[in-house]
Amino acid sequence: MRTIRFGIIGCGLMGREFASAAARWMHLQAMPARPEIVAVCDTNADLMDWFTTHLPSVCQTTTDYRDLLANDAVDAVYCAVPHVLHGAIYPEILAAGKHLLGEKPFGMDRAQNDAIMAAIAARPDLLVRCSSEMPFYPGAQKVVDFARAGHVGEILEVECAFLHSSDINPDKPINWKRMIDVNGAYGCMGDLGMHVCHVPLRLGWLPRSVQAGLVKRVTTRPDGTGAHVPCETWDNATITGTVGEGAAEFPLVLKTWRIAPGEANTWSLRVLGMSGSAEFTTKSPRQWRFMTYEPGGRQTWQVEDLGYQPLFPAITGGIFEFGFTDAIQQMWAAFVDELAGGDARGFPCATPLEAAQHHAILTAALAAGTEHRNIEVEYPA
Numbered sequence: 001m002r003t004i005r006f007g008i009i010g011c012g013l014m015g016r017e018f019a020s021a022a023a024r025w026m027h028l029q030a031m032p033a034r035p036e037i038v039a040v041c042d043t044n045a046d047l048m049d050w051f052t053t054h055l056p057s058v059c060q061t062t063t064d065y066r067d068l069l070a071n072d073a074v075d076a077v078y079c080a081v082p083h084v085l086h087g088a089i090y091p092e093i094l095a096a097g098k099h100l101l102g103e104k105p106f107g108m109d110r111a112q113n114d115a116i117m118a119a120i121a122a123r124p125d126l127l128v129r130c131s132s133e134m135p136f137y138p139g140a141q142k143v144v145d146f147a148r149a150g151h152v153g154e155i156l157e158v159e160c161a162f163l164h165s166s167d168i169n170p171d172k173p174i175n176w177k178r179m180i181d182v183n184g185a186y187g188c189m190g191d192l193g194m195h196v197c198h199v200p201l202r203l204g205w206l207p208r209s210v211q212a213g214l215v216k217r218v219t220t221r222p223d224g225t226g227a228h229v230p231c232e233t234w235d236n237a238t239i240t241g242t243v244g245e246g247a248a249e250f251p252l253v254l255k256t257w258r259i260a261p262g263e264a265n266t267w268s269l270r271v272l273g274m275s276g277s278a279e280f281t282t283k284s285p286r287q288w289r290f291m292t293y294e295p296g297g298r299q300t301w302q303v304e305d306l307g308y309q310p311l312f313p314a315i316t317g318g319i320f321e322f323g324f325t326d327a328i329q330q331m332w333a334a335f336v337d338e339l340a341g342g343d344a345r346g347f348p349c350a351t352p353l354e355a356a357q358h359h360a361i362l363t364a365a366l367a368a369g370t371e372h373r374n375i376e377v378e379y380p381a
């Protein structure tokens with residue numbers, strides 16, 4: 001099995017998730033290649049101890065990402081740093097000749113994303129993908145397959161949502177994801193937007209125009225020193241797009257909520273059509289629901305327990321359950337499979353074009369929500 005040597009820039013929440021997924025690569029069966037983490041970088045030097053403790057393969061630790069990029073032993077980079085840094089660091093990773101799995105949103109705003117897209121265009125020899133793991137749940141894959149097989153017929157509505165609730169607590173301390181200058185003006189849309197756009201974009205459901213309901217409730221937060229500081233990012237966004245033309249037109253609803261009472265990382269996808277409907281939610285991670293309909297026939301939803309039926313085969317028995325860390329590993333399997341020349345079993349990670357299209361939607365939604373009007377989406381050429 002081929003080894004692909006990775007460097008990680010950003011050893012926080014998501015950097016550790018990749019390290020864990022790579023460390024249990026034996027979980028996957030028949031992979032053409034495996035990732036080996038050989039270098040890690042974070043400006044907070046303390047965070048790298050965890051990596052060196054658990055991963056004997058790490059040969060380089062550095063607080064300067066340029067040192068990591070100068071390391072010839074690094075073939076590919078996973079970059080998981082605050083949004084404001086994407087626009088500067090991603091192009092440098094590519095200029096150094098490293099393949100890249102970059103965290104969403106692939107630039108803090110559209111201008112940063114344009115710079116990243118220009119750097120990608122200059123290096124067609126490199127594989128670049130954007131992180132988005134939730135569609136790798138088996139139930140989500142079932143909904144995708146259902147739609148791709150044409151079972152939906154004329155579409156009535158598509159909804160994809162990503163719901164969090166911890167921000168309902170006004171005493172939750174502020175972090176960079178609530179700061180406009182680090183997270184970006186998109187607020188919750190920049191944080192969660194790629195997750196809800198990934199499948200609709202993959203299935204070709206690009207909204208022509210959007211409206212957006214933006215909600216701001218918690219306006220200050222404790223900063224950890226006893227003081228309260230402004231919290232200016234949008235808490236919730238409900239984007240309603242119009243997809244298709246004329247009689248085939250349908251609404252696409254995209255919800256990115258940081259204050260959805262009671263919800264903890266709930267990602268859901270629902271497709272409603274005249275011939276068939278299907279839905280999946282991470283609340284019921286082993287199930288999906290679907291219905292097929294013939295004119296005059298019965299309207300009966302069916303619920304199927306899927307168990308563990310991942311895109312990339314794994315050692316876990318089919319009766320067991322699939323979870324978040326499995327979705328992360330399946331996303332990594334898709335990236336590594338492509339690096340090894342495969343087709344990611346027909347479902348590659350989110351592409352740079354999809355990331356750019358999601359920026360087009362979010363840019364229009366931000367204007368639509370703040371100006372209270374319908375805005376045309378200007379997609380990249």
Ligand SMILES: NC(=O)c1ccc[n+]([C@@H]2O[C@H](COP(=O)([O-])OP(=O)(O)OC[C@H]3O[C@@H](n4cnc5c(N)ncnc54)[C@H](O)[C@@H]3O)[C@@H](O)[C@H]2O)c1
Pocket residue numbers: 009010011012013014015041042043044047063065079080081082083085103104105131132133191
């Ligand atoms: N795919 C997902 O489900 C998911 C979930 C959470 C976050 N994310 C994304 O991951 C990225 C990071 O988010 P996180 O939650 O891991 O944040 P985090 O704050 O936990 O980690 C970011 C790390 O980057 C480090 N860092 C900052 N500047 C740096 C620099 N110049 N060089 C090297 N390291 C630097 C910080 O010290 C920190 O440890 C963001 O793009 C975010 O949107 C994705």
